[in-house]
Amino acid sequence: MKTIQVQLDQRSYSIQVEPGLINNIPEILSNHNHGQKWIIISQYRLMEFFGFDLQLNLKNAGFDCDFITVPVGEAAKSLNEFSRIISQMIDMRCDRSTTILALGGGVVGDIAGFVASSFMRGIKYYQIPTTLLAMVDSSIGGKTGINTAEGKNMVGSIYQPKGVLVDPDLLNTLPREEVISGLGEIIKYGAIWDADFLNNISIWLDDLNSFPLDKAVEKSCTIKADIVSKDERENGLRQLLNFGHTIGHALEAHLGYGRIRHGEGVALGMKCAGWISSQLGILDKNQFQNLTTTIDKLTLPKLPHMDPNTILSFVKNDKKIRNGILHFIVLDQLGKGNICETVSDDLIINSLKVIQ
Ligand SMILES: NC(=O)c1ccc[n+]([C@@H]2O[C@H](COP(=O)([O-])OP(=O)(O)OC[C@H]3O[C@@H](n4cnc5c(N)ncnc54)[C@H](O)[C@@H]3O)[C@@H](O)[C@H]2O)c1
Ligand SMILES: [Zn+2]
Secondary structure (H helix, E strand, C coil), X not given: CEEEEECCHHHCEEEEECCCXXXXXXXXXXXXXXXXXXXXXXXXXXXXXXXXXXXXXXXXXXXXEEEEECCCCXXXXXXXXXXXXXXXXXHCCCCCCCEEEEEECHHHHHHHHHHHHHHHHCCEEEEEECCHHHHHHHCCCCEEEEEEXXXXXXXXXXXXXXXXXECXXXXXXXXXXXXXXXXXXXXXXXXXXXXXXXXXXXXHHHHHHHCXXXXXXXXXXXXXXXXXXXXXXXXXXXXXXXXXHHHHHHHHXXXXXXXXXXXXXXXXXXXXXXXXXXXXXXXXXXXXXXXXXXXXXXXXXXXXXXXXXXXXXXXXXXXXXXXXXXXXXXXXXXXXXXXXXCCCHHHHHHHHHHCC
């Protein structure tokens, strides 16, 4: 088993990565079971895949374990669902000692984490990610949140889990497009942090069927844990994780959530951000070409015609704008991200041609 530490003083926790780990969860958590209620928050289909077995194993090991399901898709990250879960937990007689197990992708992790951060002023929770994107990104670092009519993740908190339990075997049932979406985030780690890793990813992508997902998950978790440990609240270094996200989010918002997956938007956004970096004379043109070649190995959705000004208006509404300044993530070189505050509107608009 690979164990990776997120170092945040009293809020430190470990990420455990091991194929088949889901079967060992009762054993892993046994020291933390003091007779309290445990609630698995998941989606019904994921309960059928893995959740009912997990619940049974926990019950057999003496855990008092219930479950709550949320709908599939972004709709689950809503104020309505939030209040429904809270009511259900009160009905189930949950209290301050209750511990949540968030079993699912980023959607489940985000809403379950937000519930954990606010139920009775905060209760313990563990992330058990089931998508590639959740394993390498959303389950680590404590960002939780829900959407409002005005936008994604408008309400939320930074509230760290007590642990992240990653079983790469759960990816066997994950649809290919969801795997590709997660690979978008994995490429991001190589691009901003580790050129050798990026190089390996590029080679591995030549045959997706034999891509060593468990190795890539371990490495990505290590990079994310390292960055979050140094900058939990995104005052500096953690901003690098937004590479590809400014334009990626704008694409998601413009095309409509559900039309393009998060990691797909990030992959396309990284091509634009790479192009911007090379136009600014920061990133060598050959290195930009390498990045593009790697991203193009992913099968990404074909984009309809997009209005560049609408994309720009979404960029301007981005949460990464602080005091009116856009903190755009560029690459100094492959494996080295940086923050740039002087990316012009024209450059953003022109960059869209590399993805259309
Ligand atoms: N908190 C963070 O730091 C952070 C970071 C990135 C993204 N996010 C959020 O994550 C969300 C996207 O997460 P996602 O990409 O995991 O999508 P998701 O949670 O919607 O899951 C994608 C689909 O895969 C299905 N699924 C999940 N695991 C499966 C499995 N093992 N086998 C078969 N099907 C499975 C789900 O039911 C769903 O239909 C967005 O809401 C985004 O805002 C949060
Ligand atoms: Zn992301």
